[in-house]
Amino acid sequence: MRYAFVVGHRSVFSVRAMCRCLCIHPSGFYAWLKNPLSRRAREDIRQTELVRAAWKESGKVYGYRKLHDDLLDQGETCCPNRVARLARLAGIKARIGYRRRPGTYGGKPSVVVDNTLDRQFDVEAPDRVWVTDITYLRRSRPSRWCNLSGGLRS
Numbered sequence: 787m788r789y790a791f792v793v794g795h796r797s798v799f800s801v802r803a804m805c806r807c808l809c810i811h812p813s814g815f816y817a818w819l820k821n822p823l824s825r826r827a828r829e830d831i832r833q834t835e836l837v838r839a840a841w842k843e844s845g846k847v848y849g850y851r852k853l854h855d856d857l858l859d860q861g862e863t864c865c866p867n868r869v870a871r872l873a874r875l876a877g878i879k880a881r882i883g884y885r886r887r888p889g890t891y892g893g894k895p896s897v898v899v900d901n902t903l904d905r906q907f908d909v910e911a912p913d914r915v916w917v918t919d920i921t922y923l924r925r926s927r928p929s930r931w932c933n934l935s936g937g938l939r940s
Contacts (some may be wrong), residue, residue: 787816788808788825789811789814789815789822790806791804791808791821792808792815794802794809802836802925806877830872833857833862833864833868833869833872834875834876836857836860836862837853837857837869837872837873837876837878838876838878840856840857840860840892841853841873843856845855846881847880847881849873849879849880850866850869850870850873850878850880851866853869853873853878854869857869858912873908882931900928903915903917
């Protein structure tokens with residue numbers, strides 16, 4: 787980061803003055819200019835792309851443990867801690883299970899209607915029997931739900 791600052795302000799200040807103020811050696815700056823990324827940094831970039839590809843392939847569900855297993859299946863050699871670090875820096879997180887909001891669930895329904903149809907779906911006259919169904923679908927955001935309801939009559 788300091789070296790990048792020196793590169794950005796070379797036209798305004800001298801390199802030696804900026805290195806002196808930033809407590810860096812000019813020789814380190816010039817060595818960085820020749821090869822700005824270390825071998826480990828280049829390897830991190832390559833493995834981050836592999837981790838991101840495996841994460842997208844899993845439907846953006848896997849965490850670092852399963853991503854590590856995927857990398858091992860691809861023939862990569864790396865430890866789980868490195869995969870966890872790369873995933874954290876890339877903003878990759880596992881999708882965890884659904885969480886219920888605090889409140890009361892279950893119990894007695896407010897209105898109980900008798901089952902008059904009793905699974906006898908064949909009727910004699912039209913517009914005598916109505917059947918409905920409600921299904922909740924989870925959307926892309928974890929806290930958003932979509933209600934799909936429909937009715938049939940015969």
